[in-house]
Amino acid sequence: MAETTTSGARERIETDAQATALVHKMRAGERRATALVITELERLSTAAPILLRAMQPYLGHALVVGFTGPPGAGKSTLVNAVIAELRGTGKSVGVIAVDPSSPVSGGAILGDRIRMTAALDDDGVFVRSLASRGYLGGLSPAAVRVIDALDAAGRDVILLETVGTGQSEIDVAEVADVRVVISAPGLGDDIQAMKSGLLEIADIMVVNKGDRPGAEQTLQQLVGALSIRAMRRHSVPVLKTTATTGEGVQQLVAAVSTMGRELETAGPLARRRRRARYLIARAASDLVAERVRAGGPTALDTLADQVLAGAIGPEEAARRLLDK
Numbered sequence: 001m002a003e004t005t006t007s008g009a010r011e012r013i014e015t016d017a018q019a020t021a022l023v024h025k026m027r028a029g030e031r032r033a034t035a036l037v038i039t040e041l042e043r044l045s046t047a048a049p050i051l052l053r054a055m056q057p058y059l060g061h062a063l064v065v066g067f068t069g070p071p072g073a074g075k076s077t078l079v080n081a082v083i084a085e086l087r088g089t090g091k092s093v094g095v096i097a098v099d100p101s102s103p104v105s106g107g108a109i110l111g112d113r114i115r116m117t118a119a120l121d122d123d124g125v126f127v128r129s130l131a132s133r134g135y136l137g138g139l140s141p142a143a144v145r146v147i148d149a150l151d152a153a154g155r156d157v158i159l160l161e162t163v164g165t166g167q168s169e170i171d172v173a174e175v176a177d178v179r180v181v182i183s184a185p186g187l188g189d190d191i192q193a194m195k196s197g198l199l200e201i202a203d204i205m206v207v208n209k210g211d212r213p214g215a216e217q218t219l220q221q222l223v224g225a226l227s228i229r230a231m232r233r234h235s236v237p238v239l240k241t242t243a244t245t246g247e248g249v250q251q252l253v254a255a256v257s258t259m260g261r262e263l264e265t266a267g268p269l270a271r272r273r274r275r276a277r278y279l280i281a282r283a284a285s286d287l288v289a290e291r292v293r294a295g296g297p298t299a300l301d302t303l304a305d306q307v308l309a310g311a312i313g314p315e316e317a318a319r320r321l322l323d324k
Helices: 016-027 031-042 048-058 075-088 111-115 142-152 190-196 215-227 249-266 268-308 314-323
Strands: 002-006 009-013 063-068 093-099 125-131 157-161 178-183 204-207 238-240
Touching: 009 016, 016 031, 016 048, 016 142, 031 048, 031 125, 031 142, 048 142, 063 075, 063 249, 075 093, 075 157, 075 249, 093 142, 125 142, 142 157, 142 268, 178 249, 204 215, 204 249, 215 238, 238 249, 249 268, 268 314
Parallel strands: 063 157, 063 178, 093 125, 093 157, 178 204, 204 238
Antiparallel strands: 002 009
16 A cells, blocks of 8 residues: 655555546646656555556657766756757656766755756646666666656656766667767767767767867767768767757757657557566566575586586576576
């Protein structure tokens, strides 16, 4: 049984009817209801399965746009500018800012909210900070559940900003409908990391801080890197923005909208299935890690010695470990 609080009263979510009532409040624009639903889904309380059932008729509407890139590229500032542009076109916006986890509480440090001034005092924008909880890809599985909550709440566009850990941050490719990879002049070796990693997931490339020296050179580097990639499903636009002034942001939003319209032909189910596959893969990875820890050092050392001796390969060792 899960208990939530609305308007100072304790509210229990035990039945489908109670969950449906809370979802209706969320869809009516009650921010507290949205926050409560997200909290229950994020922590996978006993109410989560009931809420997910109640949300099903309202899922598949929102376009999910992921923003990723190396630290220092200005992701949060650019997301703030995109929020303002989207609101200017009448779109409602949900934002999931994946912050680093606090080493003490495990919760989000909330650094990104400080820079998202466009969301202040605007009921058309809902921002949720989410802890990465140590996931190297920059996302925790809770992000997918929060996407569903904001989608069911009726948000037109959901912006997903990840923590910015370089080329390892590719989970966004499995979760977002449109992937925006951000760079900036003066990042040095991070361009090399992007060439080998983040470029592979990009639907749109952005050179932010376009008013700085070297911005045009960075743009040309990215154009060159994209030109030598094989088997691209579509051409990747490379845009230049200056988030602090808004320059180029309108063009970025237009490019995102164009790709969103193209995705509509596949239907919402295909996009949601991809996110479900991500959840399954994450759960399987966690189960394997738990199985390895439960196996103890003796079992692992025996297999490790066999691998070192060339008696078996690592894949066969893994199979034997999981079969136990």
